[in-house]
Every structure is written in C-alpha cells, then in structure tokens.
Amino acid sequence: MTGLRHIKRQRIHEAISTAAITLFLERGFGEVSVAEVAAAAEVSKPTLFKYFATKEDLVLHRIADHQGEAARVVRQRGPQEGPLDALERHFLSGLEQRDPVTGLNDHAEVLAYHHMVFSTPSLAARVSHYMAMDEEALAEALAEGADDLTATLLAAEVLAVQRVLARRNWRRLAEGETAAQVHPEAVRAARRAFALLRNGLDAAWAPGDTEPR
Template structure:
C-alpha cells in the first residue's frame, strides 16, 4: 500500500525542523549564542536561510524549539487526564514522564548555562514560562469551573512550572519531583515535625 503523501511530507518537514534545531544548538554550545548567525545555522543544517525562517521565528526560537509542544502537552495533561484522576496527580505524572528525561540529558547542564549566561535567552525563557503559566492556569480553571483569573489555579500552574528549576540541582530528581507534588497535594508541613495526630 502506498504511504499517503501528506504523512510523508509532514515527517520530512518535522525532520528538517529537527535538523535545523540540532545544528543551532550544537553551534550555540560550541561558539556561544551571540557568535552564531542564522546563515551559520542554515549552512550547518544544509538548508537556506529562508527555510530556517519557515520553521522558526528567530534565533531565540531555535533554542526553545519544543516550546509549543511543551505548552500543548501541559494543557493536554489536565484536559485529557484519566477518569477519576486529580489534576495534581495528572500533572505529577506528566512532570515525571517529561522532566526526568530532560534532567538526565547529557547536554542539560550546558544548555542551562547557555540560557543563564545569555540575557536575550533568559528574557525569552521568562516570557515563554509566563505564557505557559497562563495556558496551564486557564486549563485548570476550565476543569474546575472557575474564571481564568482565579488565583489558586494560577498558583498551582506556576508551582508546577517551577519544578524543573527547583529540582535540577537535587541528586535524586524523581524524589524531588515527588516531594514537591506531595506538598501541592497535601499542603506544607514544617520539616521534621511529625504529622498531626487525628483528633
């Protein structure tokens, strides 16, 4: 049976996009963000600069090439969770499934250093996370039937999105993620204090 041309075309497009993003990250890590041009990236990926701009809005977007996917996956984790599963538990599972592989990636430290040391990338990342917070907060609010300006929904979204920053320096990433979600699910208790006994 012949493979549909649309499927082939989409896969080729995705492969080109990934090749451009991979070439960009390699050059950024080797030379530094400001020392790499769009022309350099196009040459390294063996495409034209026009092709680069067909896939990415600019240099910053090349660094955060999975931004749109991450945002839609966060929203889907809430909206498409299993029947009976709480929002916090769905987000816990999503964080474990997506953040732990990122935390273990061999380029994670170099990538973090690149972003932290480049003001334009730090600003882009902050804007990106603000947008993710708004989208996730809105999805949570829709699920519980409150307005998009609900503070509790915004706080939960923000805490969830801070988990990578909060846990990346911990030796046991899984335990750290679980600990943060335990606080979100059950509330904060002072460290070392035994749980209050039932009345």
C-alpha cells in the first residue's frame, strides 16, 4: 500500500512539474500564476503547495535533484582515487552523457529552461542559494581528509570551475553549435581546468609570460 501511495505521489509531482515548466517556457515565468499551473495539472492550489512550497520550486526541483552531488561523489569514490580525480571523472562522465548540469545538452527545451532560470532574478537567486549549500556540503566531505581551510577553499574552487565550464558550454550551444561539436573542446577545457586546480594557477604561466600556457 505504501509503495502504491508513493507511486501516486510521484505521478502527481511529475504532472504538476511538467505542466508548470511547459507554461513557463511558453509564456514566461512571471506571466503564469500558480493557479494556472494547478488548473493545467488538474489539481487544487492547496494540493500544488503540498508538493512545491514556492513558485520557484516548480522550476528548480530539477536542479535541486542534484543537491549535494559533488559531496556524494567524493564520499563514494574508490579507496585509491583522490577527491579531484573523482570529481573530474564525474564531470567528464556528465559531458559524455549530455547531463544538463554540465551545460552540454542541446535539446531545445533544456536550452530554453537554462535561459529562463538564469534570466529570471528570483530563479537565479535561488540557484545561487543551492550552490552555496553544495559548497558547504562538499567542504564537509573534503574535510574528512584535509584541514578545514583547505577543504573550504578547494570546495569553492571546484564548484566555481564546474560553473564556469557549464556556462561556457551553454553559451556555445546558445550561439548555435551542437553538443556533438562542442563536446571535444568541452572535454579538453574540463581536463585543463582540473589540472589547474591540482597544480595551481601559477603553473599556467612561466616568468615573463603574458598568456597562459
């Protein structure tokens, strides 16, 4: 009975989310009311708020599903694998699988969703909140094998690198390139970025250089 109830809740959750994102992408986040989303999903407004506490959550639960992912990767890595190696492997796997979190997914709805999130102030602000929580969780995971300052700095650097790489990929797709075209360079950029994390930015320049190596 519990299993059936869970399945029913998941179906309602998905129906509400699908209805919301469809309407938001068609008309804009600010132009659609929660009441309209409830009507499209064929649920009452109170029922909708049982599943999604805020209007922003109707959109961002897809991002929230990745909450704490970097920390999990670090904690679940193999005994011979370092934290940065595990995080790099995970990011490269995401590129290969066209995970939207890496910015390398050229499905029209994914591109439109990405644009909506980062062009809507309330959604972008909530994403920043999620990122801060992810940074804290990753720092806690890294602190299990390093001092607190090192763990905190490395967590901030890793998530900044992933954010920059993802936005770089997304911009190229938004300009018209395909994920297949961007993928080889995205892999090279990710490998270079993680190498810089390991070696420090000073390693990218030799004395007298004006450009990175």
